[in-house]
Amino acid sequence: MKKTLIIILLAAVLLLSGCRIEYVITDETTGGTVTEEQTGKTDLINWDIPKCLSYVLDIEQAAVTPRGLVFESGLPRCYSPVTGEVTYLCGDPLCSHDMLGDCPFRYSYTWAQLPVSDGKRLYFFDRVVDIETGDTEKYVISETDLYGMDKKTVYETPNGMNMMFITEDALYFDEFASSAGAVIKRYDLKTGKITSPKINSEDGLISKGAFLPVDGRICYEYDGALYRCDADFTKSEKVRDDYSYKTLFTDGTYLYHAVATEGIFRTDPETGETEPVYSLPEGMWFYESRISDRGIIFTLRYADKVPRTKNYEEWKSAFPDGSLYLYDFSDGQCKRIDMGEFYAYYYLLSGDTLYFQECVQGSDSRATYGNWYKAVIDTSSDVVSATPEMILEVKNYGF
Numbered sequence: 434m435k436k437t438l439i440i441i442l443l444a445a446v447l448l449l450s451g452c453r454i455e456y457v458i459t460d461e462t463t464g465g466t467v468t469e470e471q472t473g474k475t476d477l478i479n480w481d482i483p484k485c486l487s488y489v490l491d492i493e494q495a496a497v498t499p500r501g502l503v504f505e506s507g508l509p510r511c512y513s514p515v516t517g518e519v520t521y522l523c524g525d526p527l528c529s530h531d532m533l534g535d536c537p538f539r540y541s542y543t544w545a546q547l548p549v550s551d552g553k554r555l556y557f558f559d560r561v562v563d564i565e566t567g568d569t570e571k572y573v574i575s576e577t578d579l580y581g582m583d584k585k586t587v588y589e590t591p592n593g594m595n596m597m598f599i600t601e602d603a604l605y606f607d608e609f610a611s612s613a614g615a616v617i618k619r620y621d622l623k624t625g626k627i628t629s630p631k632i633n634s635e636d637g638l639i640s641k642g643a644f645l646p647v648d649g650r651i652c653y654e655y656d657g658a659l660y661r662c663d664a665d666f667t668k669s670e671k672v673r674d675d676y677s678y679k680t681l682f683t684d685g686t687y688l689y690h691a692v693a694t695e696g697i698f699r700t701d702p703e704t705g706e707t708e709p710v711y712s713l714p715e716g717m718w719f720y721e722s723r724i725s726d727r728g729i730i731f732t733l734r735y736a737d738k739v740p741r742t743k744n745y746e747e748w749k750s751a752f753p754d755g756s757l758y759l760y761d762f763s764d765g766q767c768k769r770i771d772m773g774e775f776y777a778y779y780y781l782l783s784g785d786t787l788y789f790q791e792c793v794q795g796s797d798s799r800a801t802y803g804n805w806y807k808a809v810i811d812t813s814s815d816v817v818s819a820t821p822e823m824i825l826e827v828k829n830y831g832f
Contacts, residue, residue: 440445458532476500476515479648482551484685485762486598488643494779495788499579502788502824504805506534508536509543512805514786514825519825522548522555524580537577537584538830551622555579556587556604558594574606574620587620589626598646605646614641617653619666632662632669643681645688652679652688652702658686661702673705676791682724684762690728693719694736697729697760709774711760711767720752725782728762730770732777745794745801749776757787759812770817778802785809787819790827798827803827 443595478497500522501513508530509522517817521530526537540560543638548557559575560566565640572594574587590608595615597606607615614635618629627639631708633655640820652661652672659676680691688700689710697711711720713733720740734740739749755772757780770787778800780789787808795801 458658468538476513478514480550480552481726482599482601483726485682485683485724485728486645487682488596488645489680489723490595493546494790495781496549497781497783498548498550502783502807503547504790504825505543505547508538509541509547510825512807517824522581525582534806537575537581541575546597549597549604550579551599551601553579555581556597556599558597561589574604574655583743587625588618596644600646600664605644605651607644608638611636611639614639617644617651620663628666632664632666633660636671638662638666642677642679645681645683645685647688647702648686650702652681652683659700659702659705665802672702673700673707680722682722682729684728689717691722691729691731697751704754710765717753721783724785725759727759727782729760730780730782731758731760732756733758740800742800744798745792746798748792748800752776753808757789759817761812766815768812768815768817770819772821775806775821777818782810785812788824789821 450510477499478501495502499513500511503509503511503522510519511522512519512666515633523530523536523538528534530536532539540562540606541560542560546558548555550556554576556574556576558572560569561571561573563570571589571591573589574594575584576587577584590610593707595607595609597604604620605617606618610616611634613634616629617640618627618637620627631637640653640655644653646650646664649664650661651664652659654677657677658674659672660673678690679691688702690699691697696709696713698707699710700707715735718736718737720732720734722729734751735753735755740748740751742748755774757770757772757774757777759768759770759782761768776792778792780787787810788797788805790805791803792800792804805825807824808819808821810817810819
């Protein structure tokens, strides 16, 4: 893995006046063009605000931030491709990183969605908890610097929240504040103002399914139809009827959805026109599908078998092998990633680096979470071989 560290030394008079040294860290396994200014910190990766996004009602196990791979493990931890080390996301050297202590992430529910970032700050779902009863009093969106310090409250509510996305200008999230659906809200990163105008409800902008920022606008589902509005919620229009999907993907221009028994479909958010772009092999169904900055990465299972975690061999028999598949946005082709003897429970692709947590047989014969690995892959060919390297050993952690 090649890294280039460029240190731009400013004029001595500027340094003496307190101007910060600028570090540009290029990691070819992650891609991106963002330049980070730091004060002595040299472990940030070269990183972009993601345009490829997904609305998936599933527990998120890992995400890529400017710190590297952040994954859920009680308190969130981070693998840095720059240093090769795994540390707590909280970078306070005096923090005990104890769920009973004062760690800024101790009440966060990063097990539902891991932090998002604008390249300067981390934003995550959090809670205010009654110390005596353990009950949640308020649901919160909190922000910290990239090292989990300088914690501030962005928004708090007695209602639960579901998904959160970030763009260059704003943070978008949905709040369960209405029986009619979830209210989509916008937090302006520059002004700190939160808005949700009454476009289709007295409660605000309501979505009954998925919503995603796409190409400077917001696409959302309401009453079985696809709508989109301006990024500041100033105008809304119906794009097409008969569009009620709880899981959506975007490459930043188009919308995609996967039908478990058929394949992947692409929708133009301007015209509403939908077309198939990938058809499943005969006898196969989708098992899991996730977004990456290269495309949609997924696994396939036999149509007549259901993976059951109570027995590892039974679980494994539901799949033809451990292969992952990538529908590549760049060329519209589907590539098979040969995982060898590995079966991945959770996986994501960032640039040319595949991260995954293996599924293994536990002591009670159940299918169980295993270790975390990474593998640098070449997606230019139709069949890709992965050579995994372990980055974190996981003990006594299963499902």
